[in-house]
Amino acid sequence: MEGREQEHRPRLAVWKLASCDGCQLTLLDCEDELLALAGRVEIAHFLEASSAPGPGPYDLSLVEGSVTTAEDAERVRHIRAVSRRLVTIGACATAGGIQALRNFADVEEFRAAVYARPEYVATLATSTPVSAHVPVDFELQGCPIDRGQLLEVLTAHLAGRKPGIPAHSVCFECKRRGTTCVTVAHGTPCLGPVTHAGCGALCPAYGRGCYGCFGPSDSPNLRALVPLLRSDGADRRDVVRLLRTFNAAAPAFAEASAEVEASAEAEASAEAGASAGGPAEAGAPAGNGDENGTEGPGEDGPRDGRSTP
Amino acid sequence: MTHRGSRVLHVGSLARVEGEGALHLAVDGGAVTAARLRIYEPPRFFEAFLRGRGHTEPPDITARVCGICPVAYQLSACAAVEDACGVTVDGSLAELRRLLYCGEWIESQTLHVHLLHAPDFLGRAGAVELARTHRAEVERGLRLKQAGNALVEVLGGRAIHPVNVRLGGFHRTPHPRELAPVRERLRRALDDAWGALRWVAGFDFPDAHADEDLLALAEPGRYAIAGGVPTVVPGTGAGGGGAGGGRADVRTFPVREFAAHVAEEQVPYSTALQSRLDGRRHLTGSLARYAVSGALLSPLALEAAREAGLGDPREGAVCRNPFRSILVRSVEVLYAVEEALRIIDAYEPPPRPYVEVPPRAGTGHGATEAPRGLLYHRYTLDADGTVAEASLVPPTAQNQGAIEEHLRRVAQSRLDAAGPEGADDAELTAWCERAVRNHDPCISCSAHFLDLAVDRR
Numbered sequence: 001m002e003g004r005e006q007e008h009r010p011r012l013a014v015w016k017l018a019s020c021d022g023c024q025l026t027l028l029d030c031e032d033e034l035l036a037l038a039g040r041v042e043i044a045h046f047l048e049a050s051s052a053p054g055p056g057p058y059d060l061s062l063v064e065g066s067v068t069t070a071e072d073a074e075r076v077r078h079i080r081a082v083s084r085r086l087v088t089i090g091a092c093a094t095a096g097g098i099q100a101l102r103n104f105a106d107v108e109e110f111r112a113a114v115y116a117r118p119e120y121v122a123t124l125a126t127s128t129p130v131s132a133h134v135p136v137d138f139e140l141q142g143c144p145i146d147r148g149q150l151l152e153v154l155t156a157h158l159a160g161r162k163p164g165i166p167a168h169s170v171c172f173e174c175k176r177r178g179t180t181c182v183t184v185a186h187g188t189p190c191l192g193p194v195t196h197a198g199c200g201a202l203c204p205a206y207g208r209g210c211y212g213c214f215g216p217s218d219s220p221n222l223r224a225l226v227p228l229l230r231s232d233g234a235d236r237r238d239v240v241r242l243l244r245t246f247n248a249a250a251p252a253f254a255e256a257s258a259e260v261e262a263s264a265e266a267e268a269s270a271e272a273g274a275s276a277g278g279p280a281e282a283g284a285p286a287g288n289g290d291e292n293g294t295e296g297p298g299e300d301g302p303r304d305g306r307s308t309p
Numbered sequence: 310m311t312h313r314g315s316r317v318l319h320v321g322s323l324a325r326v327e328g329e330g331a332l333h334l335a336v337d338g339g340a341v342t343a344a345r346l347r348i349y350e351p352p353r354f355f356e357a358f359l360r361g362r363g364h365t366e367p368p369d370i371t372a373r374v375c376g377i378c379p380v381a382y383q384l385s386a387c388a389a390v391e392d393a394c395g396v397t398v399d400g401s402l403a404e405l406r407r408l409l410y411c412g413e414w415i416e417s418q419t420l421h422v423h424l425l426h427a428p429d430f431l432g433r434a435g436a437v438e439l440a441r442t443h444r445a446e447v448e449r450g451l452r453l454k455q456a457g458n459a460l461v462e463v464l465g466g467r468a469i470h471p472v473n474v475r476l477g478g479f480h481r482t483p484h485p486r487e488l489a490p491v492r493e494r495l496r497r498a499l500d501d502a503w504g505a506l507r508w509v510a511g512f513d514f515p516d517a518h519a520d521e522d523l524l525a526l527a528e529p530g531r532y533a534i535a536g537g538v539p540t541v542v543p544g545t546g547a548g549g550g551g552a553g554g555g556r557a558d559v560r561t562f563p564v565r566e567f568a569a570h571v572a573e574e575q576v577p578y579s580t581a582l583q584s585r586l587d588g589r590r591h592l593t594g595s596l597a598r599y600a601v602s603g604a605l606l607s608p609l610a611l612e613a614a615r616e617a618g619l620g621d622p623r624e625g626a627v628c629r630n631p632f633r634s635i636l637v638r639s640v641e642v643l644y645a646v647e648e649a650l651r652i653i654d655a656y657e658p659p660p661r662p663y664v665e666v667p668p669r670a671g672t673g674h675g676a677t678e679a680p681r682g683l684l685y686h687r688y689t690l691d692a693d694g695t696v697a698e699a700s701l702v703p704p705t706a707q708n709q710g711a712i713e714e715h716l717r718r719v720a721q722s723r724l725d726a727a728g729p730e731g732a733d734d735a736e737l738t739a740w741c742e743r744a745v746r747n748h749d750p751c752i753s754c755s756a757h758f759l760d761l762a763v764d765r766r
Contacts, residue, residue: 018351022376022469028424029458029468031451035444038437049424050435051324051742068351098373099351101358110357123352144376144469202466206473207662208480211369213470241363246373 010059010158013045015079017065017072018099018127022144023090024048024064029147040158056082060157066092066127068099073124073133080134087153088130091143091246095215098143100127100249104257127249138163143213143246146198166197167218170210173201182209189234191242194220194252215247222256236264318738325425325435326750332716332741339724344717346709346745356699364390364668364694365476371686371701372470377420377751380413380461381679382686382701383474384535389686390476392565393673396666401659402478403535404652409464409474410535410677411649415457415498416468417680418595418638418645421749422509423450426635429743430512446508449501453642456491456498460649463491478663488653495650502643503613509639510617514632517719517744520546521590521711523597523627524571526678527561532602532644535677539564541586542600542627559601564674567685571702584707592711593682593704594748595637600627610644631715631747638749668694679704681751705750712748719744 014024028034028049037043044054061083067073080086088094096103102110107125130136140153140163149165156163166172170192174181182188182204190209192201196217203210222243229239243257320332330350335343355374359367367386372379384406391398398406423446424436433439440447458468463483465471473480522544526537540561562570571584571591585591599614603622606614611621617636620626628637670692676685682704689698723732723740 018353020373020376022373022379025376025420025469028420029454031455031458034451035437035440035448038440043437046435047322047324049325050437051428052434052438053322053324068353072351097353098355098358098370099353102354105358107354110354111352113357113360114352114354143373144467199467203472203480206466206480208472208475211472238363241366245370 009040009042011044011054011057012041012154013056013058013061013079013083014043014048015045015061015063015065015075016047017063017076017093017130018068019065019090019092019097021048021064023093023142024062026089026145026147026150027062030151033151037154041154057084058082059084060154061086063088063093063130064090066096066099066129067133068124068127069122070124071122076130076133085137085157086130086134087138087140087157088136089140089145089150091141091213091215092127093130094139094141094250095247096127096129096249098246098248101244102127103249103254104244129249140165141196141215141247142198143215146200149198168197169193169217169220170195170197170199170201170204170214173197173199174204177201177205179204182207183228183232187232189229189232189238189242191225193228194222194225211242211245212253213246215250216252220252222252226256226260236260240264316734318734318741320738320742323742323745325428325746330745330750332738332745334716334720334737334741336720336724336737341717341721341724344713344720344741346712346716346750355701359688359696359699362696364394364666364688364690364696367686367688367696367699368474368476369470369472374701374703375751376469378413378417378679378681378684379470380409380465380474381677381684383471384410385675385677385679385684385686386688387474387476388536388675388677389673389688390675390690391666391673392675393671393688393690394476394666394669395671396477396664398478398664401657402482402663404656405464405479405482405659406474407535408649408652408656409461409471411645411652412457412460412464414534414645414680415642415649416454416461417457418642419450419454419457419505421680422505422635422638422642423447423454425749426638426746427509427512429746430509430635446505449504449508453498453501453505456494456501456646459491459494463487475663476666478659478661480662482658482662484658485656488656492650492653495646495653498646499643499650502639502646506613506617506636506639506643509635512635514630515719517630517632517715517722517747518545519592519596519629519631519711519715520544521592521714522586523600524586524591524593524683524707525597525601526676526683527601528605530605532598532605532648533678534645534648537676537678538562539567539570539676539683540601541591542597544589544591545629564676564685567674567676567702568687568700571685571707573706583710584702585710586707590710590714591707592748593707595634595641595682596628596631597682598641598678599637600629603627606640606644607647609647610640613643614640631744634747634749668692672698681705681749682708703751705748708748708750712745712750715747716741716744 103126153163183190188209191212192210195212196214198214239260240257243253315337318334323330331347333345368383371382371386428439461468465473523542526533527540528537538561543558672689674687685702687700
């Protein structure tokens with residue numbers, strides 16, 4: 001039986017760019033399904049798990065990690081070229097990951113701060129998602145991705161259908177789980193209303209606010225959320241920190257954190273002149289006509305990863 | 310094909326390790342002239358972007374250094390920040406942290422033993438290939454790993470990057486009845502851990518000797534996991550002092566002096582930075598822990614170690630063969646399962662899920678035993694808790710010098726054994742990869758300070 005099926009099994013490849021290994025580990029964490037899966041697909045390239053990588057082309061490539069070096073920018077084009085379908089897994093591959101914090105800073109200064117011989121460290125000025133370099137067939141969000149969602153992506157691929165991954169917010173999962181809203185009940189700042197579902201609303205279930213590790217949902221309203229975070233006691237610095245973690249460069253989060261930062265600077269310079277300004281207005285960004293806040297020219301900045309240092 | 314002259318062997322992408330690394334071996338005549346473990350994992354600049362963050366943030370942020378051992382990063386970060394703020398976490402909160410850490414030890418060590426390391430001893434490319442001939446053993450390993458994951462999930466919310474750890478303790482502590490299902494699982498896992506140990510004890514172990522100084526944390530009365538005092542069992546090599554790597558010359562130093570003892574050093578043949586312990590190569594991880602704390606294992610784990618051929622650490626037995634590290638890891642898994650059961654059985658929920666950790670200006674140090682070895686964090690905070698300076702020293706960065714030395718020795722011994730015929734490239738390469746995997750290197754972790762521009766031929 002194995003012989004005949006082997007000929008027709010779809011070939012799976014797993015790749016890693018700049019990342020922590022956690023998302024590809026999620027595949028090995030499918031303890032109940034791993035061996036069954038290995039019977040349905042040929043795991044042709046998965047360096048973390050096997051020292052016998054098979055050559056391409058591959059039917060499905062899972063890519064973990066962001067693009068932070070010129071070599072990886074080249075590699076990701078190669079991966080695209082040898083893959084029929086390319087699915088990114090995790091916050092690094094879909095949004096640039098925590099290492100995209102360099103996009104908001106001076107990478108030269110970062111390099112000098114960490115390395116004794118910074119001139120030897122090859123790196124790009126930005127950390128960018130795979131989609132900034134090549135077309136991507138599906139993006140699975142999360143830091144880390146959810147095991148169940150990964151299995152759904154694989155199952156859907158085998159069945160030739162679209163993955164059923166809801167793009168709504170964590171709030172839906174909280175309601176479904178029956179968790180008391182930590183913001184309403186305890187005034188805890190929570191990113192749940194703007195964060196992509198998938199974790200099962202874990203943090204509120206453990207009594208803490210969502211910290212946005214799954215990145216923005218399909219329709220995040222940051223303009224509405226930021227004042228709410230402020231009224232729950234988060235100052236501007238807290239809000240910027242909250243938005244700048246594992247999905248800092250996701251356009252919706254990047255734009256909102258930049259606006260909060262800009263409004264803080266504007267207020268600081270206004271305070272230098274006269275003391276004014278009600279705290280209730282403090283969170284509203286000033287001087288920008290874009291209503292939605294999720295899309296716009298602003299996103300091009302941090303996502304542009306093609307420039308070399 | 311045989312080779313008599315000079316040649317260069319290169320493994321472009323090391324498999325079955327965490328992160329991205331490559332091997333470089335140069336042979337001239339019958340002698341190894343260079344052996345390098347090249348790290349090409351891109352730098353991610355954690356220490357740079359931690360500056361300016363709040364003092365409550367390092368546990369969640371540094372977890373993302375490594376998806377294989379996030380609990381280690383979270384708890385080293387907590388220990389360091391709490392130290393900076395003058396807060397001690399003890400009692401049942403400390404026990405819960407140790408319990409969480411046991412979960413990570415079980416799943417992470419089992420991952421290495423079964424999926425990454427065992428295939429080397431049985432001539433398989435990976436666990437899937439291994440399962441074709443050893444399905445029951447691989448399934449047992451997966452079950453054991455799953456028990457560890459279940460423990461991390463119940464305490465942390467999820468196995469990778471748990472959400473429930475915070476400064477001072479936990480966001481929420483479990484009710485004892487929430488631990489009942491995982492307790493049942495761990496009881497079964499105890500049998501699996503025994504079975505796994507007996508299985509790996511039957512492997513064929515090549516001879517090898519790690520003569521480095523061994524560095525691990527020590528705690529009074531028990532096998533150190535989530536804290537302790539850095540302790541050195543001197544090496545057996547030149548200048549090592551201890552003739553047999555014995556315990557007579559064991560020395561310790563406070564965690565706050567870690568940076569004075571373990572220093573980054575630039576080696577002449579490469580641009581990579583490596584750690585040195587008081588100027589000498591050292592090794593951290595399972596072999597070091599077993600040498601430092603082996604005598605404090607439970608009676609059951611000691612019996613298991615004896616049965617596996619590791620001798621009795623209470624009588625000074627030390628394991629210095631890196632190939633046999635799979636045995637020590639398997640004993641540590643068994644111990645972690647037993648320890649987890651002990652903690653669960655004694656568990657009484659603490660009055661509060663965490664103690665307050667108000668910020669203050671100062672520098673704090675923290676070290677815990679990650680599955681791969683001692684993981685050190687240091688943070689300097691401003692008065693409002695803003696991180697002014699951060700330093701992380703992961704185990705693989707410390708081990709890199711020893712790994713390269715073992716690589717060189719294993720390659721040399723294969724060349725010597727092959728005699729005038731010469732070892733062929735494929736065989737030599739396979740042995741080199743094994744020499745690296747013996748140490749379960751976590752390259753994702755090390756990348757934060759190992760640089761990239763080494764020779765790329």
